[in-house]
Amino acid sequence: MGSFFEFSRQVNAALMVIDEITLQGRAEFHFMVNPAATGFVLPRMKTSDILILGAGLSGLLTAHLLRQQRPDLRLRILEARPEPGGRIRTLRPEAAAPLEMGATWLSPDHRRLQKLLTRLGIETIPQRMGSEAVYEFSPAQPPQRVQLPSGEPQSFRIKGGTDRIITALISSLGEGELVCNAPPLAVRAVRDEQEGSTEAASANSGATTKMLVETPDEGYAASVIISTLPPRLLTHSIIFDPPLPGTLHRIASQTHTWMSESIKAGFSSTHPRLFRQEDGAVTTLFSNAGPFTELYDHSSERDHALIGFLHPGLSELTPEDREAAATKQLNRLLGTQAGDHGTYYECNWKQEAFTHSPHSGFIPPHQHNGHPVFRQPLLGGRLILSGTETASVHPGYMEGAVASAEHAAEAAAAWFSSHG
Ligand SMILES: Cc1cc2nc3c(=O)[nH]c(=O)nc-3n(C[C@H](O)[C@H](O)[C@H](O)COP(=O)(O)OP(=O)(O)OC[C@H]3O[C@@H](n4cnc5c(N)ncnc54)[C@H](O)[C@@H]3O)c2cc1C
Known part of the structure; x- marks a missing residue:
């Protein structure tokens, strides 16, 4: 078995290059071979008791819970993006309502989240639907106003924006506990952490004494690692030594990452006529013609906004072309004119390399979400898989992220209790 340094050199040949990050948070990444990286020397490792990979809702809540349960343990979170939050992304343009580009709604049965x-x-507010919606059955038929069924379970939004959860959780972290721009490239379990003589542990053995993690800039060591990456992304972006068990790897790589193919978009405006239900405007749209397939009122007390989903098949268009198509649709359905809608915002999640991992075939929505293989102990309990897609309840949703964080925090705390 080669040394960790050799292993690190090989892994570092793949350097992550960020081509472009726009103000709206879209990012394009690709890996390239960097010959200069072959001379890489591992810097001194930064150590903690627990290393959490990913600072979305699951990762931040896991840290928050562990901080409460075991304040004696040293924690660190490694986040690949420049900002925490993951699939929770609230845009806050000046003089506009907060705009949810990611997670938005919760229902009464999301009890852990509540x-x-x-x-x-943090308070919730009911999602205003109105009594009627505009429904476009097909491109060939004129849009119709339809009565929305009464007595449907009410959906709620987070008052002031979903990212308030993220902000609140971050405030409970200690200094230096969250490291952004730090995508782990490799995770290795070793039996002897002395330099040059590291030996890999076997995947299911309890013989591991340390978990080592390498990012492009630093090396980290911890007793326990909790990954909150979507399982498919985990298997496609991080090299494990020893490799993950075959069944786990196979299932994880075919696990759907909820909403990772979606395009969330909308308009924010101070134009009251378009948005105010009190004035008889309909703000709920459903369309089989697109580009918006669904659109909902996102107004705050002061500012007005409509947010919804564009057809995912439009992900290859430019944002400008999507905006033009969306504007045309609103004019057609709501009888508005160009300029009535205010400013256009969008997030094309398919282009988010730290959420979506492209695949050639079709992975059905929610496939393998909550699969029991994710909760099997790995490396004697030193590697814990978490994140919403691993949850046994409501996987894919914020509720699942909360459930997975509770499970991961409990499993990690139990590991430290039984290992002194
Ligand atoms: C458009 C959209 C709409 C949604 N709407 C709803 C909704 O209405 N209601 C609802 O309940 N849920 C909704 N969801 C789902 C919800 O956002 C997720 O369930 C929840 O945010 C998942 O949290 P998580 O921490 O498990 O995963 P994530 O938020 O995906 O967090 C994983 C973190 O890992 C980071 N990461 C990735 N790769 C690496 C790496 N190599 N190293 C380190 N870090 C890495 C990511 O940057 C991210 O911060 C929506 C999601 C999207 C995208």
């Missing part, structure tokens, strides 16, 4: 919100002092 409890968390209460604990964090």
Whole structure:
């Protein structure tokens, strides 16, 4: 078995290059071979008791819970993006309502999330639907106003923006516990952490004494690692030594990452006529013609906004072309004119390399979400797989992220209790 340094050199040949990050948070990444990296020397490792990979809702909540349960443990979170939040992304343009480009709604049966919100002092507001929606059955038929069924379970949004959860959780972290721009490239379990003589542990053995993680800039060591990456992304972006068990790898690489193919978009405006239900405007749209397939009122007390989903098949268009098509649709369906809608915003999640991992075949929505293989102990409990897609309840949703964080924090705390 080669040394960790050799292993590191090989892994570092793949350097992540960020081509472009726009203000709206779209990013394009690709890996390239960097010959200069072959001379890489591993710097001194930064150590902690627990290393959490990913600072979305699952990762940040896991840290928050562990901080409460085991304040004696040293934590560190490694996040690949420049900002935490993951699939929770609230845009806050000046003089506009907060615009949700990611997670938005919760329902009454999302009880863990509700409890968390209460604990964090965050309120919810009902999603305004109105009594009618505009429904476009097909491109060939004129849009119709349809009565929305009464008695449907009410959906709620987070008052002031979903990212308030992220902000609240970050405030409970200690200094230096969150490291951004730090995508782990490799994770290795070793039996002897002495330099040059590291030996790989076997995947299911309890013989591991340390977990080593390498990012492009630093090396990290911890007793326990909790990954909150979507399982498919995990298997496609991080090299494990020893490799993950075959069944786990196979299932994870075919696990759907919820909403990772979606395009969330909308308009923000101070134009009251378009958005105010009190004035008889309909703000809920459903369309089989597109580009918006769904559109909902996102107004705050002061500012007005409509946010929804564009047809995912439009992901290859430019943002300008999507905006033009969306504007045309609103004019057609709502009888508005160019300029009525205010500013256009969007997030094309298919282009987010730290959420979506491209695949050639079709992975059905929610495939393998919550699969029990994700909760099997790995490396004697030193590697814990978490994140919403691993949750046994409501996987894919914020509720699943909360459930997975509770499970991961409990499993990590139990590991430290039994290992002194
Ligand atoms: C458009 C959209 C709409 C949604 N709407 C809803 C909704 O209405 N209601 C609802 O309940 N849920 C919704 N969701 C789902 C919800 O956002 C997720 O369930 C939840 O945010 C997942 O949290 P997580 O921490 O498990 O995963 P993520 O948020 O995906 O967090 C994973 C973190 O890992 C980071 N990461 C990735 N690769 C690496 C790496 N190599 N190294 C280190 N870090 C890495 C990512 O940057 C990210 O921060 C929506 C999602 C999207 C995209």
